[in-house]
Amino acid sequence: MIKTDILIIGAGPTGLFAVFEAGLLKLKCHLIDALPQPGGQCAEIYPKKPIYDIPGYPEVLAGDLVDNLMKQIEPFEPTFTLGERAETIEKLDDGTFIVTTNKGTKHHAPIVAIAGGLGSFEPRKPPIQNLANYEDKGVEYIIRDPEMYRNKKVVIAGGGDSALDWSIFLTDVASEVTLVHRRNEFRGALDSVEKVQELKNLGKINLITPAEITAIHGEQHVTAVEVTKKGEAPITLETDHFVPLFGLAPKLGPIADWGLEIEKNAIKVDNTLDYQTNIPGIYAIGDVNTYPGKLKLILCGFHEATLMCQSAYQRIFPDKRYVLKYTTVSGIDGFDGTRKEAPKAVVKAIN
Amino acid sequence: MSQDINIKITDRDGVTHEVVAPTDMAMNLMEVVRSYELAPEGTIGICGGMAMCASCQCYVHSDHKLPEMSVDEDMMLAEAFYVEDNSRLGCQIQMTPELEGLEVELAPES
Numbered sequence: 001m002i003k004t005d006i007l008i009i010g011a012g013p014t015g016l017f018a019v020f021e022a023g024l025l026k027l028k029c030h031l032i033d034a035l036p037q038p039g040g041q042c043a044e045i046y047p048k049k050p051i052y053d054i055p056g057y058p059e060v061l062a063g064d065l066v067d068n069l070m071k072q073i074e075p076f077e078p079t080f081t082l083g084e085r086a087e088t089i090e091k092l093d094d095g096t097f098i099v100t101t102n103k104g105t106k107h108h109a110p111i112v113a114i115a116g117g118l119g120s121f122e123p124r125k126p127p128i129q130n131l132a133n134y135e136d137k138g139v140e141y142i143i144r145d146p147e148m149y150r151n152k153k154v155v156i157a158g159g160g161d162s163a164l165d166w167s168i169f170l171t172d173v174a175s176e177v178t179l180v181h182r183r184n185e186f187r188g189a190l191d192s193v194e195k196v197q198e199l200k201n202l203g204k205i206n207l208i209t210p211a212e213i214t215a216i217h218g219e220q221h222v223t224a225v226e227v228t229k230k231g232e233a234p235i236t237l238e239t240d241h242f243v244p245l246f247g248l249a250p251k252l253g254p255i256a257d258w259g260l261e262i263e264k265n266a267i268k269v270d271n272t273l274d275y276q277t278n279i280p281g282i283y284a285i286g287d288v289n290t291y292p293g294k295l296k297l298i299l300c301g302f303h304e305a306t307l308m309c310q311s312a313y314q315r316i317f318p319d320k321r322y323v324l325k326y327t328t329v330s331g332i333d334g335f336d337g338t339r340k341e342a343p344k345a346v347v348k349a350i351n
Numbered sequence: 352m353s354q355d356i357n358i359k360i361t362d363r364d365g366v367t368h369e370v371v372a373p374t375d376m377a378m379n380l381m382e383v384v385r386s387y388e389l390a391p392e393g394t395i396g397i398c399g400g401m402a403m404c405a406s407c408q409c410y411v412h413s414d415h416k417l418p419e420m421s422v423d424e425d426m427m428l429a430e431a432f433y434v435e436d437n438s439r440l441g442c443q444i445q446m447t448p449e450l451e452g453l454e455v456e457l458a459p460e461s
Contacts, residue, residue, distance in 0.1 A: 045398055118393055127432050127461065159429050182434070187426035246430050249404065249461075250397060265393030290392075 002081065004030035006312055007099055007109035009086045009255070012040020014286030014301030015115035016069040016078075021309040023076030024327065027316070028335065030107060031078055032099065034085040034120035039066035041117055044248065055299060065298075075334025081105050085120045087254050095281060111281055111312040114260075114267060115301070116288040118250035126157065126244050130216060138222025139242050149174045149241060155225050157213050158245035159183060164192040166245065171204045178206040178237060180213055180227055216242060258282075266290035274311030275304045281315065283308045354448045361456035362389045372446045380455065381407035381441035394460050400442035405431035407441035408458035415453050417444055432461040 006022050008015045011033035019029040037043055039062075047063030054060055060068075084101035089112065091097055096110045123141030125131060131139060143149075143166055153176040156167050164186060167179045179196065186193050199205040208227055214234055215226035225242050228234040252265055260277045261268040267284035269275045271291035275283050285308050286301030294300075313322060331341030354374050360383070361367045372383045381396045384407070398404035402423040408431055411417065417439065420428075424443045428434055438458065444450075 041398075045403055046401060049401065118397055124432075124461065127459075159426070181429070183426075183429040185426070185429070187429070246432075249406070252393070265391055 001098075002030055002079070002105065002107045004028050004079070004107070004109045005316065006030075006111045006113055006309070007032070007097070007107050008113045008115055009033075009099070010040060010115035010117055010286070010288065011035075011038035011080065011082070012115060012117050012286065012301075013042055013065060013069060013298050014117075014305050015040070015113070016066070016073055017302050018113055018115060018285065018305035018309060019073040019076050019078040020069075021306045022312070023073065023335070024325070024332070025309055025313045025322075027309065027313060029076070029078050030081070030109070032081045032084060032086050032101060032107065034083070034122075036083040038070060038080065038082070039063070041250075042066050044121060051298070053297065053299060075332060075336055075338050075340070077335045081107065085253065089258050089282075091279070091281075097281065110316050111283070113305075113308055113312070114255060114277075114282065114284040114288055115286045115305070116252070116255060116284075118265075118287055119252040119255070120250065121248035122251045122253065123244075124246040124249045126213070126246060128213060128216060131244075134216050134218065134222050134242070137220065138218060138240060139216070139244070141244060143243060146170065146173050151175045152240040153238060154178070154241045154243060155180060155213065155227075155237060155239045156243045156245060157181070158247075159186045159188070160245070160247060161188040161192060162247075163245040164188040164196050166243065167205055168192065168195050168199060171199055176206065176239075177204065178208060178239070180208045180211050182210050182212055184209045213242065213244070252288075255288075260284070263290050266294075273307075275308050276311065283312070356446065356448060356451040356453070358383070358450065358453040358455070360384060360387075360389055361454075363457050363459060374446045374448050374450075376446075378446045379442050380409065380444040380446070380453075383446060384441060384457065390457055390460075395457075396442065398442075402427050402440050402443055405440060406460070408433070408438055409441050409455045410435055410458060411437045411439055411453075411455050413452060413454040415450055417450075431458075433458050 005027040006029045008031045011031040022029050042062035043066050050059050084103045086099050087102045088100045097112050099107045154174045155178045157180045159181040170177050200207045211227050211229045213225050214228040217224040224236050224238045226234040227237050267289050269284045269289045275285050277284050285304040287296045333339050355371045370387050395406050397406040405427050424440050
């Protein structure tokens with residue numbers, strides 16, 4: 001069981017900055033994120049795109065903002081459960097919470113701060129009838145264990161990096177690799193595109209473009225898929241696996257069933273006070289929350305994280321008096337023993 | 352002098368809305384849809400308008416001359432679902448006076 005003071009769900013910019021504000025109050029944080037790396041959308045969707053409205057930064061790349069935040073919170077030693085989705089929450093008699101992920105990792109904390117953005121990133125599923133019936137029966141949206149495909153026939157669909165890279169990789173594992181894409185053009189890295197061309201010429205990848213998978217066949221397990229080229233009759237292709245790789249899209253997911261008030265696909269919070277939800281002890285900050293006048297901006301998430309931490313402190317230590325301190329005045333005492341502070345003025349007489 | 356234009360947007364339930372869009376605020380079609388709340392928040396404009404998610408895909412029914420498709424938009428549509436010949440990403444269609452009378456339909460959520 002992982003124990004912490006504030007359990008943050010979502011390691012995007014808002015969740016990361018919450019670690020800093022909590023650290024100033026000597027509260028420890030642990031973050032859960034469905035993605036394998038911290039940074040949320042900034043890292044997953046647009047790391048190389050500039051952001052112009054972070055106060056004090058005339059221009060900053062989204063990926064650099066994440067790197068900077070990671071550096072800023074380093075003294076407060078945040079810990080992470082990455083690549084796992086927060087699935088269930090349980091409120092104990094003492095008012096604390098246990099959050100369990102889809103892989104069964106349990107986390108215990110008195111405060112839960114949901115900084116989940118637009119939700120956890122899930123694979124995009126193509127609209128093919130009965131697709132769901134074949135999940136884990138030959139249809140996989142993520143390749144977790146390539147060995148599963150050893151000496152099997154695999155059909156991959158998609159036109160991005162992951163479709164290209166896995167097609168290349170599986171040529172050494174699977175008995176037959178087919179790549180199906182709706183266009184003749186691919187948008188992946190040039191190296192990958194050229195490699196696929198080379199493997200196609202060698203007959204190691206069966207490339208079918210422009211085409212789409214339009215049906216899946218099989219009784220208990222996938223045995224074939226139907227490939228349709230525009231304006232032509234579908235052909236049936238025998239296969240053991242069908243792997244659609246169409247990228248990820250955020251979905252609010254299991255959090256929607258936690259008994260929180262939801263409005264417009266977001267969690268309602270009290271914006272007059274501390275961004276707490278209808279369940280005391282659970283807060284929602286950043287893009288995942290909603291209140292009158294809500295703006296989905298990183299800078300607003302930072303503000304919400306700050307107020308949330310002050311309220312969390314009061315909740316954990318109801319009897320302690322505290323006033324806000326300025327980092328310029330008090331410096332920063334890291335949990336790792338480091339200290340940052342403004343240089344002291346030196347008094348020295350001039351003779 | 353700024354000019355507002357009248358456009359028709361058919362939502363995902365098949366209901367057509369006649370709306371007025373400003374042309375002086377650098378708004379795109381996806382943002383117009385959001386400003387009138389014609390699709391639930393969180394189901395449109397997910398990437399914020401960078402042609403990186405296709406949640407604002409729409410079908411263009413009128414024969415207006417639209418801005419040329421960028422490589423980004425073209426490649427995103429190549430991986431989107433429910434794509435038709437008249438599919439475009441709403442976030443890539445800027446509101447300009449030339450688009451007076453534009454008629455579009457939102458593609459299904461995916």
